[in-house]
Amino acid sequence: xxxxxxxxxxxxxxxxxxxxxxxxxxxxxxxxxxxxxxxxxxxxxxxxxxxxxxxxxxxxxxxxxxxxxxxxxxxxxxxxxxxxxxxxxxxxxxxxxxxxxxxxxxxxxxxxxxxxxxxxxxxxxxxxxxxxxxxxxxxxxxxxxxxxxxxxxxxxxxxxxxxxxxxxxxxxxxxxxxxxxxxxxxxxxxxxxxxxxxxxxxxxxxxxxxxxxxxxxxxxxxxxxxxxxxxxxxxxxxxxxxxxxxxxxxxxxxxxxxxxxxxxxxxxxxxxxxxxxxxxxxxxxxxxxxxxxxxxxxxxxxxxxxxxxxxxxxxxxxx
Numbered sequence: 001x002x003x004x005x006x007x008x009x010x011x012x013x014x015x016x017x018x019x020x021x022x023x024x025x026x027x028x029x030x031x032x033x034x035x036x037x038x039x040x041x042x043x044x045x046x047x048x049x050x051x052x053x054x055x056x057x058x059x060x061x062x063x064x065x066x067x068x069x070x071x072x073x074x075x076x077x078x079x080x081x082x083x084x085x086x087x088x089x090x091x092x093x094x095x096x097x098x099x100x101x102x103x104x105x106x107x108x109x110x111x112x113x114x115x116x117x118x119x120x121x122x123x124x125x126x127x128x129x130x131x132x133x134x135x136x137x138x139x140x141x142x143x144x145x146x147x148x149x150x151x152x153x154x155x156x157x158x159x160x161x162x163x164x165x166x167x168x169x170x171x172x173x174x175x176x177x178x179x180x181x182x183x184x185x186x187x188x189x190x191x192x193x194x195x196x197x198x199x200x201x202x203x204x205x206x207x208x209x210x211x212x213x214x215x216x217x218x219x220x221x222x223x224x225x226x227x228x229x230x231x232x233x234x235x236x237x238x239x240x241x242x243x244x245x246x247x248x249x250x251x252x253x254x255x256x257x258x259x260x261x262x263x264x265x266x267x268x269x270x271x272x273x274x275x276x277x278x279x280x281x282x283x284x285x286x287x288x289x290x291x292x293x294x295x296x297x298x299x300x301x302x303x304x305x306x307x308x309x310x311x312x313x314x315x316x317x318x319x
Contacts, residue, residue, distance in 0.1 A: 030262035065111035080310035090141035170231025193222035281311035
């Protein structure tokens with residue numbers, strides 16, 4: 001239960017600030033179905049923070065790395081999707097900071113926590129290079145603060161971080177399956193993870209492996225990823241609590257998921273995919289977020305002679 005008092009009535013001293021910030025956030029909310037959202041909890045948090053003159057902290061899990069399968073991405077390094085995401089988030093911070101200057105958006109990467117799963121997000125070296133490139137992009141935007149597991153679990157190795165996440169923060173499979181019965185979004189996420197891992201496993205098939213064995217392996221990987229997802233959220237809560245902060249997500253969040261707000265990390269793109277598994281395609285109709293396989297099937301070509309890399313409509317198809 002949220003400990004904030006949702007019926008706090010903001011004084012006129014900061015009511016306008018709260019209303020303006022809510023409008024800014026609503027303008028970037030991931031809302032592909034044009035649904036109505038209740039901002040009662042968000043309003044209470046903003047009111048509490050601004051009334052106490054505390055730092056306004058937005059926490060967004062993002063920039064984990066690129067999927068290493070070329071079915072999904074065009075490279076292991078950041079491409080135009082990351083470039084546009086940094087630009088969009090920098091603009092979002094600027095708009096909110098104009099209203100309430102003591103504002104930061106914390107960008108939390110979990111990439112290193114997934115390098116133990118083959119073909120998901122690359123190896124440690126891939127993540128290090130990806131992270132270095134992102135931090136260079138962020139130098140232009142001091143209001144965007146990049147963090148990863150080492151910032152929240154200081155003094156630990158990467159392997160220790162993965163073990164600590166699973167042992168100290170993530171629920172075991174039985175407890176998680178119990179939660180899945182009442183929290184529908186976890187079941188939906190689990191099914192999406194199964195589909196993802198099936199695609200990744202089929203990208204590197206073993207001749208002796210049956211279809212049922214492949215699906216069993218995908219389910220095991222999906223459950224592990226879901227455990228990490230839930231555990232990482234708990235780790236973030238420990239690192240950023242107990243003071244109030246606003247939870248953001250690059251994933252769609254339904255009107256019933258009041259505690260977290262799904263936002264478009266690339267302006268105007270409401271699609272459900274994330275930049276970890278998609279790349280940018282520039283078309284005559286605008287910008288699309290596509291997997292590499294979707295781009296090939298559509299006949300788009302890869303532009304890799306300048307950074308950031310992207311896909312483009314027309315000219316020669318991508319082989």
